[in-house]
Amino acid sequence: IIFFTFLNFFNYLMAGAPPMNKEPIPPAPYSLIKTNHIIIGVEWEKETLKSFLPSSLSNKSNITGGINIFNSKKKQAYSPLSGSYGWVDLPGNNNKKEKLIIFSIYGPNKTINNIMKSVYSLQSDMGSNKVTLINDNAIATASIRKKNVLSLSSSGSKDCSNASGEEILVTKHSETKRIYHNIKWISEKQCFSMPKKLELKGKLKKFKVKKMLWAKTQRNSEVIFGEQLSK
Numbered sequence: 001i002i003f004f005t006f007l008n009f010f011n012y013l014m015a016g017a018p019p020m021n022k023e024p025i026p027p028a029p030y031s032l033i034k035t036n037h038i039i040i041g042v043e044w045e046k047e048t049l050k051s052f053l054p055s056s057l058s059n060k061s062n063i064t065g066g067i068n069i070f071n072s073k074k075k076q077a078y079s080p081l082s083g084s085y086g087w088v089d090l091p092g093n094n095n096k097k098e099k100l101i102i103f104s105i106y107g108p109n110k111t112i113n114n115i116m117k118s119v120y121s122l123q124s125d126m127g128s129n130k131v132t133l134i135n136d137n138a139i140a141t142a143s144i145r146k147k148n149v150l151s152l153s154s155s156g157s158k159d160c161s162n163a164s165g166e167e168i169l170v171t172k173h174s175e176t177k178r179i180y181h182n183i184k185w186i187s188e189k190q191c192f193s194m195p196k197k198l199e200l201k202g203k204l205k206k207f208k209v210k211k212m213l214w215a216k217t218q219r220n221s222e223v224i225f226g227e228q229l230s231k
Contacts, residue, residue: 034074
């Protein structure tokens with residue numbers, strides 16, 4: 001009787017406790033180091049984005065944006081680290097580019113994916129992203145549940161230099177609320193290149209690209225994600 005009473009009391013305590021296997025989420029900012037990127041700018045097929053577009057873009061005929069795939073082989077807090085996201089360019093601030101995120105994939109480290117969902121309110125898929133930069137050729141892929149959903153490639157390199165910038169990533173945009181965060185980045189070597197391939201499959205097949213506009217690669221970069229903001 002004593003044993004079962006103790007067992008019931010123990011189960012009661014555990015029922016009210018947080019899951020033991022859930023990693024705690026550290027506070028922002030988050031610094032991702034030694035990342036390699038392939039970024040391709042696109043013009044989207046507007047019809048495939050209707051559910052994402054804010055009213056400020058409803059009358060615009062050309063909807064531009066892009067896709068960024070990155071990873072890092074450097075051991076760090078969120079290793080193994082990789083990410084990818086697609087965005088739509090928002091009108092407005094000329095000093096900082098504003099990008100409305102329409103999809104994202106982070107992992108295979110669970111903590112970085114949880115950060116994107118819990119801290120930044122992203123509908124982020126758990127997955128893996130790989131970037132290969134060899135000479136003047138760049139290839140990148142993104143996978144969800146080990147199935148490829150995204151492929152990018154570019155070739156050639158010109159105007160290579162150290163580069164840095166700031167951007168605003170918008171994760172939710174409506175008439176009443178806007179959720180966003182700032183990112184800062186610095187790249188040891190950024191090169192502009194010629195886009196060669198962009199393929200969206202599986203879950204991302206619904207997004208259609210009208211044409212590729214530009215491409216660039218970034219080597220040995222640091223990306224810093226700031227705290228979530230809203231207005």
